[in-house]
Amino acid sequence: MTRTPGDWDGWLDERLGAIRDEGRWRRFRAFDAWGPHGTLDGAAGPVTSFASNDYLGLTVHAEVIAAAHAALDRWGTGSGGARLITGARPVHDELEAELASWKGTDRAVLFPTGFAANLGTLTALGAAGVRIVSDSRNHASIIDGTRLARAEVTIWRHGDLHELEGLVARSDEPVLVVADTVFSMDGDVLDVAAVADVCRRHGAVLVLDEAHAVLGPEPTADDLADVEVVRVGTLSKTLGSLGGFVACSHRVADLLVNVARPGIFTTALTPADAGAALAALRIFRSTEGDRLRATLRRHVDRLRPGHPSPIVPIVLGDEQRALDAAAALLEQGLWVPAIRPPTVAPGSSRLRVTLSAAHTDVDVDRLVAALAALGLDQDPVPS
Numbered sequence: 001m002t003r004t005p006g007d008w009d010g011w012l013d014e015r016l017g018a019i020r021d022e023g024r025w026r027r028f029r030a031f032d033a034w035g036p037h038g039t040l041d042g043a044a045g046p047v048t049s050f051a052s053n054d055y056l057g058l059t060v061h062a063e064v065i066a067a068a069h070a071a072l073d074r075w076g077t078g079s080g081g082a083r084l085i086t087g088a089r090p091v092h093d094e095l096e097a098e099l100a101s102w103k104g105t106d107r108a109v110l111f112p113t114g115f116a117a118n119l120g121t122l123t124a125l126g127a128a129g130v131r132i133v134s135d136s137r138n139h140a141s142i143i144d145g146t147r148l149a150r151a152e153v154t155i156w157r158h159g160d161l162h163e164l165e166g167l168v169a170r171s172d173e174p175v176l177v178v179a180d181t182v183f184s185m186d187g188d189v190l191d192v193a194a195v196a197d198v199c200r201r202h203g204a205v206l207v208l209d210e211a212h213a214v215l216g217p218e219p220t221a222d223d224l225a226d227v228e229v230v231r232v233g234t235l236s237k238t239l240g241s242l243g244g245f246v247a248c249s250h251r252v253a254d255l256l257v258n259v260a261r262p263g264i265f266t267t268a269l270t271p272a273d274a275g276a277a278l279a280a281l282r283i284f285r286s287t288e289g290d291r292l293r294a295t296l297r298r299h300v301d302r303l304r305p306g307h308p309s310p311i312v313p314i315v316l317g318d319e320q321r322a323l324d325a326a327a328a329l330l331e332q333g334l335w336v337p338a339i340r341p342p343t344v345a346p347g348s349s350r351l352r353v354t355l356s357a358a359h360t361d362v363d364v365d366r367l368v369a370a371l372a373a374l375g376l377d378q379d380p381v382p383s
Contacts, residue, residue, distance in 0.1 A: 023319065024340070031335075035060045035358040040335060048363050049335045050353045055214040055310050056292045057358025058240030058280040068241075071275030079268035083110075084257075087268030095278045096245070102281060103231050103247035104221060109256045110245050110274070111263050114211050114234030115141040117244030119148060120260030121207060121232055122178065125252070126151035131171045133164065133204075135179040137186065142178055142209060151176070158183075161194050168202045175204040182212035185344050185352065187311030189216070193223040200227045207232060214238040215297060215309055228252070238284065241277035243269045295357040299364050303353065303371075313339075314351040314376050322349035325374060332370050351376070 004010075019025055030041040031049065035057055040047040058064050071091060079087035092110055099108035111117040118141035126132050126149030134146050137158045146153045152173065156164045168175050177199055181190045192208065196219065199206040206227050208219075211234045230252055235243035246256060256263060283289050296310055304312050316322045322338035329336050329351075340349040355364070371377045 024342075036356055036363070040330075043330060043333070043335075045333055047330070047333050047335045048359070048366070050355065050359075050367060051335055051337050052354060052356060053212070053237040054240050054358065055212075055238050055296060055354075055356055056240065056280075056284070056289070057356050058238075058283065058292075060358070061240065061280070061283065063283060064240060064276045064279045067279035068272040068276040071271040075271035077272070078270055081267060082264060083268040084264060089268070089271050089274070091271055091274045091278065092268065095274050095281070098278060098281050099233070099245050100247055102285060103233075105229075105231065105247040106250045107253035108245050108247045109253050109260075109263065110243060110269050111260075112243060112266050112269055114209075114232070114236060114244035115144075116262035116266070117232050117234070117246050118142050118145045118209060120256060120262040121230055121246050122146055122149050122176075123262075124255050124260045125149075125176055125205060125207070125230070126153075129173055130176055131173040132176045132178060133167050133171075134177075135159070135183075135190075137183050138178065138180055139184050139209060139211070142180070146178070159188075159191070161191065161198065164195065165198050168198055168204050175199075175202065176207060177204050178207040178209070180209045180211070181217055182210075182309045182311065184212055184311065185339065185350075186313055187212075187307065187309040189213075189308045192217050192219045196224050196227050196229070200225075205230065209233075211237055212309060212311060215293060215300070217308075235273065235277040235280075239277045239280040241280060242273045243277060292357040296355060299355045299357070299359055302361075302364050303355065303368060310355040312353040312355065314353065314371070315348055316350055316376075317347055319349045322351060325351055325376060328374055329367075329370055332366070334367055334370055336367075 032039045036049045036052060038047060075089055079089060081087040096108040096110055111120055122145030128150040130151040132146050132149060132151045132153045134142060134153060134155055135158055136155050154167055156167055179190050181192055196206055207230045209232045231247040233245050235241040300307050300310055316325060319340045322340055326336055326338040336351045336353055338349060339352045
């Protein structure tokens with residue numbers, strides 16, 4: 001197609017047409033729901049979602065909702081400014097203190113989303129003269145953070161500790177190692193102690209994205225001893241609210257407050273989101289939280305015994321096969337979207353089941369039976 005210079009209509013049509021031709025057109029679908037149960041735009045009847053990251057069902061917990069209401073009543077709907085200007089509220093400080101206590105760090109710094117937390121961390125620490133070493137299956141927010149950083153970036157093969165060791169040992173620059181602790185498309189986990197040991201022996205900083213680590217891994221103090229560790233998390237998954245945070249040392253926190261642009265140049269987290277997250281975190285750290293995680297663990301074991309996270313991939317390879325399987329499940333009122341390129345590598349399209357403590361035993365039984373009827377109840381093919 002020939003276009004004249006400045007022909008934005010033609011450029012947009014060409015770009016959109018290419019997406020359609022590749023069979024990868026996407027659109028938003030409204031889900032009118034309370035927890036995992038509701039009605040989905042275009043579905044024939046009621047739907048149970050197995051696609052949410054509300055792992056403990058705290059988005060609809062009465063105490064979390066009440067805390068959001070209380071914050072609304074006290075401070076209104078928005079914070080009204082960036083935190084370094086007028087946006088700071090007492091609830092932000094209170095939430096940061098509780099997050100730091102949870103993660104065993106000196107401080108925590110809030111960001112508007114988990115995505116922004118990774119961007120802020122990696123651009124602040126990944127200055128010119130630094131080398132970032134990143135796992136090949138890290139989340140898009142980490143990938144984008146490394147691209148925006150001024151550091152040199154090296155990718156290490158997923159989970160290959162031998163290659164990681166060599167890359168860190170050979171670097172002439174200060175090294176920052178970054179990895180998810182639970183990988184968002186495969187649901188597998190990082191060997192945190194082993195990666196921390198590499199960092200310890202070579203003086204590297206370790207950045208851990210713990211967004212999906214509701215069932216662990218939870219590193220011990222000994223695992224992380226004598227390593228500068230930066231623990232990135234989200235308020236929007238396990239804690240059922242919205243926002244991100246970085247739990248870290250005093251020095252790293254001061255650096256983030258002063259130079260992390262995704263935190264400095266944006267309106268502060270809403271008081272309602274912060275209040276909801278604070279209430280959710282207190283539930284997580286209570287005996288009720290223990291019970292919710294036990295329920296989630298039971299649901300995961302019902303689908304795939306011993307799997308380390310609530311993200312259970314069923315890798316089908318072919319895109320159309322994944323789309324057909326998702327459509328067959330939706331006909332039965334079970335929403336498990338197909339995940340396909342560019343989100344995952346070509347040839348690894350899949351169903352990505354995510355489980356929640358808000359699911360009932362009946363919900364999980366229905367899913368297990370439906371997968372078995374489609375011949376999808378075996379372990380996935382290697383990805």
